Amino acid sequence: MKSLVFTAFDNGITHFDLANNYGPEPGQAEKNCGLLLAKYFRHHRDELVISTKAGYEMWAGPYGDLGSRKYLLASLDQSLERLGLDYVDIFYHHHPDPETPLEETMGALAQAVNSGKALYVGLSNYDGPTMEKAAAILADLHVPFIINQNKYNILDRTVEENGLKETAFKLGKGLITFCPLAQGLLTNRYLNGIPADSRMAHDPRFLNDSALTEKLHKQVVDLNNLAAERGQTLAEMSLAWLLHDGDLRADRSLQASADSRQHRRAEEHPLQRRGAQADRRDFGTLETSWLPSFEGSCYRRRLRGNGCELVAPLSLAARASSPSERETPYLRNRRQALPSVWKRSNPPYNATSLS
Numbered sequence: 562m563k564s565l566v567f568t569a570f571d572n573g574i575t576h577f578d579l580a581n582n583y584g585p586e587p588g589q590a591e592k593n594c595g596l597l598l599a600k601y602f603r604h605h606r607d608e609l610v611i612s613t614k615a616g617y618e619m620w621a622g623p624y625g626d627l628g629s630r631k632y633l634l635a636s637l638d639q640s641l642e643r644l645g646l647d648y649v650d651i652f653y654h655h656h657p658d659p660e661t662p663l664e665e666t667m668g669a670l671a672q673a674v675n676s677g678k679a680l681y682v683g684l685s686n687y688d689g690p691t692m693e694k695a696a697a698i699l700a701d702l703h704v705p706f707i708i709n710q711n712k713y714n715i716l717d718r719t720v721e722e723n724g725l726k727e728t729a730f731k732l733g734k735g736l737i738t739f740c741p742l743a744q745g746l747l748t749n750r751y752l753n754g755i756p757a758d759s760r761m762a763h764d765p766r767f768l769n770d771s772a773l774t775e776k777l778h779k780q781v782v783d784l785n786n787l788a789a790e791r792g793q794t795l796a797e798m799s800l801a802w803l804l805h806d807g808d809l810r811a812d813r814s815l816q817a818s819a820d821s822r823q824h825r826r827a828e829e830h831p832l833q834r835r836g837a838q839a840d841r842r843d844f845g846t847l848e849t850s851w852l853p854s855f856e857g858s859c860y861r862r863r864l865r866g867n868g869c870e871l872v873a874p875l876s877l878a879a880r881a882s883s884p885s886e887r888e889t890p891y892l893r894n895r896r897q898a899l900p901s902v903w904k905r906s907n908p909p910y911n912a913t914s915l916s
Contacts, residue, residue, distance in 0.1 A: 566597055570605075578710075578737070579644075580614035580655060581636045587619055591643035599645050609650075613640045614685055614710075616655025628658030628666035637673055652679035653710060656686040663691070667698040674704050683737075685710040689724020696732055708735035714743050715784065715802055716777070738803060744768045746781055747799040 566577075583590035591613065602609065615636035618626035625632065637652055652673045654666055670682040682704055684692055692709060699706040709729050711720045717740070720726040729736045742748055744767060745760060751773060755761050761768050781795070788798035 562593060563597060563601075567601075570602075575608055576610040576612070578612050579640075580617075580653075581619045581640050582617050588639070588643055591640055595643050595645040606646075611644065611646065611649050612651035612653065612683065613637070613644070613649050614653035614655040614683075615640070616653075616658070616685070628654060628661040628669075630665050630669040630672070633666070633669040634672060637678055641678060648678050648680060650679070651681045651683050651708065653683040653685045657688075657691055663695055664698055667695055667702065667704070670699065670706075671702040671704045681705045681707045683708040683710060687711075687725060689726075689728035692725060692734075693728050693732065696734065706734065708737055710737045710739060712740045713738040713803065714741050714747060715799055716743050716746065716780070741803055742796055742799055746773070746777070747784070748796045749785065749794065751778070752782060752785055 577594060579591050579594055581588060581591065594611075598606070598609075598611075615633050616626070616628060619632075619636055619639075624635070633654065637649075641647065641649065652670065654670060658666060670679075673679040674682060682699065683706070684695055687695065687709060696706055709725060711725055713720050713726070713736070720736070726736065728734075745751065746768075750756065750759060751761070755770055755773065761770055761773065784798070785795040788795045791798060793801070
């Protein structure tokens, strides 16, 4: 986990997305993240976006899930304790609760912001009409609701069918998509069957062998052939398919979830590989007209109003003990351009060394 997080941060990934029940043991993901934040990222907190959620079952009893004020606010307090933080950047309601008035759920999110325990709020797994009602309530409460989190990939178009994608665009809300690689199906992982060390073989909670039907396998193979024609891997094409869409705003990020280190590393620079610069080409049956051509860079995108700019990532080499060990090209550029940030994030440097 440490190696994965370090690699992500060194390559410009600054958003770490959690939930109260992520585990496998509920709460364990937040505990592990809290340990990493305390040990390695203490001086980089202001460069990170940390989000968490509440909505699914977290503890036994009548107040351990869904969308009541009691549950959401208690869960947020527990999440902050596990993370070792005073606040999270985004606090989501994890899924709609038809048993609780929407006004109560949104009021709890408002309280989270007003108490200083969250900077922004988000909604996860909502459909378009429900999200629009929630957005109106949050607007009346002057709460910064900025983002939705839903599953979306070439194989799963639910957000197109339930109005979420269209409504998010209409209201100017972000959409952060999970499972963009369909938990590994949209990689080369399952092209030749189910590997013995795969998620499907060992952890069937969210992806089991019944999902890989003959029809789906043929679709995946056909998509892989199309990607090869474009000079891309299936994973690269799948991410580019999401990124091409004008209805997904610049404040959207992607959560890749291929289930082995090899495939995770394959997604590290999906936009800078030679294949990602292929010509725009008609997708035909994929119902979209083009893929973008990205010029190589592992720089991250930072919002500037409705646009974005490229910002060089600060390497975790900054945690090394000596200045010579810290001085990578990324760090040198960062130190020269942003001495005040460098000084604040790295106390061992003095004013002379920043000149």
